[in-house]
Amino acid sequence: MKNCSECGNIMGESSTACDRCGSVDVKGEHSSLIECENHFGQSAVAVCSVCGKPVCGDCAFKRAGRFFCDNADHIAMGSDWVVIHGCASEFEADIFVANLRAAEIEARFFSRRDHVSLAWVPIDLAVRVMVKTLDRDAAARRLIHLGLLDEVIPQQNS
Structure with missing residues (x-):
């Protein structure tokens, strides 16, 4: 594990970009x-x-x-939403979203496959499950209780 040089978030050793802020790890x-x-x-x-x-x-x-592209919708969404989990497929993400919504936690997923990039982009898991920033801890507890998340997500710097 390593820390993001921009926000201090805990990142996987092989990660090239921070899941929280989007900063590219220049040492990667x-x-x-x-x-x-x-x-x-x-x-x-x-x-x-x-x-x-x-x-x-x-x-x-x-x-x-956090870093954003020039899409105004992404900037607006990014200020209120946080990634709770990354998935390999939309089907898997839908299971997470359905279980969170059953617990009355607003959730959605965003598939990076919907965006065609002309450059090589480091994507560990292509689909991101997102919850409102204020619901982050409740969502993590719910997913751990259901056995869908193995560990407590480390607190991230604001």
Whole structure:
């Protein structure tokens, strides 16, 4: 495990971008391969916290400690929502969302497969299950209780 140099979030050893803020880990093995999707030849400093689109310093938007692309909907969603779990498929994510909604926790998923990238993007798990920031702890407890989440998600810096 390592910490994100931007926000301090705990990241997997093989992660090249932080799941919380989107910052690209410049020490990562593939970081030099990540180019901005909008500016050919420019290295990405981050990936959008919602869709994973790689962005350089000229086109990255940073709000509340998280990076976003130029999509206004992603910026609006990112300020109130947080990733609770990553999944390999939409089917798996739908199971998480259904169980959270059954507990009256607002949840949704966002598939990065919906975004076609012209550059190589480091995506560990292509589908992100998101909950309202205020419901994060309750959602984690619910998923652990159901056996869908193995461990407590570490507290992330705001």
